[in-house]
Amino acid sequence: MRASDLDLCRDPSPQSGEEEPLALYVHWPFCVSKCPYCDFNSHVRAEIDETAWRDALLADLAHEAELTPGRPLGSIFFGGGTPSLMAPATVAAVLGAAERHWGFASDIEITLEANPSSVEAAKFGALAKAGINRVSLGLQALDDAALRFLGRAHDVAESLAALDIAQAAFARVSLDLIYARPDQTETSWRAELDRALRFGTEHLSLYQLTIEPGTHFAALAGKGRLPTLDIDTAANLFELTRAVTAAAGIPAYEISNHARPGAESRHNLAYWRYRDYLGVGPGAHGRRGGLATVRRKKPENWLAAVARNGHGLESETPLDPATRAMEALLMGLRLGEGVDLAALSGRLGLPIDEMVDARAIDELTGHGLIVRERDRLTVREPGMLVLDGILGEIVR
């Protein structure tokens, strides 16, 4: 497969940042239980004062809106935690406020991450009514033993029932699977992936299991009590995944994300294309006009900060052009479409030579790992598996 085959959604690269639609991320930090692999900002709390949380989110939102007037929202993403635990009314309140503050682009994408449990599935209709038009369903595995290993509360039957409901309720459905699990073989993963493809969703997020520091899995691994898949098999599974999904017409457009042409996650593309994005809620990150924004991470601290300051910001750090270039490249090269170096250079006011190492690019081009066509730098298929290594070589 050639890189250009994946080149499905050209970055429009608008030159004027002012007109560009904004992406908004809303973080809901609560989960029913913490999964052993998850290092996200998620917390288990016995009781949540949802009214207080709604008001605080609205205040945090208003703060961001004041700083970004005149730019419509192109996408909203409710992430977590488990945002499907939010009351649909809270979701509706946030969306209503967002529309009043910024206005929505006509084709706005509004995604919510959901657990495929029966409890949550029961809310899908109400969530759709509240304005959610895309759902990202955390199936994680199509095998009950694997779901138990991953610490998931649902079994396969329950999650498939939830998937049915989601497909009926929402215009767009994506599902998540975690693979390269211990003991997984090419055969078993191939079967699982084929089954997932038959569900007919327009989008798949397929993540290799990663042991993140600070997680329960990391603690087990540290004690030598977590079996891990050998790196060669993991690499084979990655290649298999890319080939099978491409053949099924739902190719990778990012390292772990696959979509039918035109069905890419518009919100996530904003990250990877290094567009401005706003982040509200505990621990949410944003990039706003060259500033990196970070919000208080611990739910209670964030809540207190909003009560005190009217927003949950912990820091607002200006990023110099070199740092922004580094971020843009490490995000952008994850995409099949790659990065338009000239456009980025223009946007950041930094010469291309100061963003990338031309000698390293030539070297890795020679090894068939990357390709530079005119101003566009793209990681080729064999390079995707070693992208972090490539970034280390070429990013200045």
Place this chain on the structure above:
Amino acid sequence: MSTPLDRIRNFSIIAHIDHGKSTLADRLIQTTGGLTEREMSAQVLDNMDIEKERGITIKAQTVRLNYTAKDGLEYQLSLMDTPGHVDFAYEVSRSLAACEGALLVVDAAQGVEAQTLANVYQSIEHDHEIVPVINKIDLPAAEVDKVKAEIEDIIGIPADDAILTSAKSGIGIAEVLEAIVTRIPPPKGDRDAPLKAMLVDSWYDPYLGVVILVRVVEGVLKKGQQIKFMQHGTLHLVDRVACMRPKLEQLTELAAGEIGIITAQIKEVSQTAVGDTITDAKKPTAEALPGFKEVQPVVFCGLFPVDAADFEKLRDSLYKLRLNDASFSFEAESSAALGFGFRCGFLGLLHLEIIQERLTREYDLDLITTAPSVVYKIQLAHDKGEIELHNPADMPDVMQIASIEEPWIEAVIYVPDEYLGSLLKLCQDRRGIQKNLTYVGGRAQITYELPLNEVVFDFYDRLKSISRGYASFDYHQIGYREGDLVKMSIMVNAEPVDALSMIVHRGTAEARGRGMCERLKDLIPRHLFKIPVQAAIGGKVIARETIAAMRKDVTAKCYGGDATRKKKLLEKQKEGKKRMREYGSVQIPQEAFIAALRMGDEG
């Protein structure tokens, strides 16, 4: 006033490491009142930390003792502590030349060791009266009769009247002192003749400048005298004449037969050559003392700072060390792999280790030491003469070489019978030529001729590991011989890595090359592409390994909040690359060089 000649005794102590030389010396000093019990720090004579730790003497020290013998007369005894290692063979020979006799100290449990032999034979060559002392007789494992037999069998001197001591417990010390007076002859020398003194050793003292240890052979050496170093032809004014007791005691003069120290406002030890003859500038002696030799380094290696910023510090440290040790040399060297450093020459492997250790310990330097190499003599083709090769990187093109000669040594090894087979194999593998094999008790004494370059390459460590530490080893150089020697280059991704090239015998090249390639394969991290690692002679590859390309290195999840974290990882990755040396497109961590070059853990 000078002591009459017949009341002077000059002697040295010959002993293997740990056989109790320093303890005995300390006892002699204590018994004759040189120092009180309270003043005795453990082992006064070995005053450098490294000397104390390794139980060896690097610089000659001397102590003057006053001893009233049983005949009621007071004698002046000069105890010359000689360097205890073959690397300092020439210094040893000068120290011995300054004496008329020696105490041969042998451990009652260990018996005669190889290292003892070289010095005792030298002592015999100097016509010394040798007094055997069997020490540590109070150890449970002491076998006095067996050791006496060994002294007679191996060394060939009578041991009937050997003195039995335990220096630690103070047993037999009085007998030793009495034997020094009765058995060692007094020195000879005409005190009215023009001054003739031997420069035995010299060292740098921060308060006194260069201190010179002398043995006056003829005439008298006085404070205020204008003296001449006959080899260097330089003139100096004596500003201090003294002896060590072991505290410094000022004297007015040193007369023929006496040993003492002088200072003459000399700033660097390199101005003083061991073995040189000192005479009166105005009334010179007709003939210099025989036996002078310019000391030449025989083992070379590169020393590089791990942190390039330490280059100046390394240079300053080397200058400071050289102040006190003129026998090692250094010159600036640059390597693509290791940056800027120095090519240093040493008297031998131990000398190399001592310098390296002092740099690390006393000067707090983090160093990379390249594989040690010997000095080759290259006969150039077309009668273009001879060059000395100190660094494999400077090897001329094969077409320009008529022949290469390498230094050989004669090694004497003592080894318990049970390890003999493996030891013979080791010597054979290292191109050794067996000269002799004899059995003494449960031990074998083997004599081999070996190329020095095979010895500098981990021989000593292999010897110790084969014999579980029981073999003892000593060697001396026996000259240069032509050898089928080639330069082996190591190439990483087709780029030669200068720091890893070495000169090897053609017969062992393949094994060495394979070993190095295998080692590098494990030491060089995987890259984004596969990397061939090759050993080659000329253009011909003799060994090859391939470092596979990195298989998987990608972050699975990366969204808005991850940009910051991922950026930090990337910055860390960049920071790590600063400790890498670039070879074309391959980055080799400095640790890999250090590990690849480390001596002694091969096979």
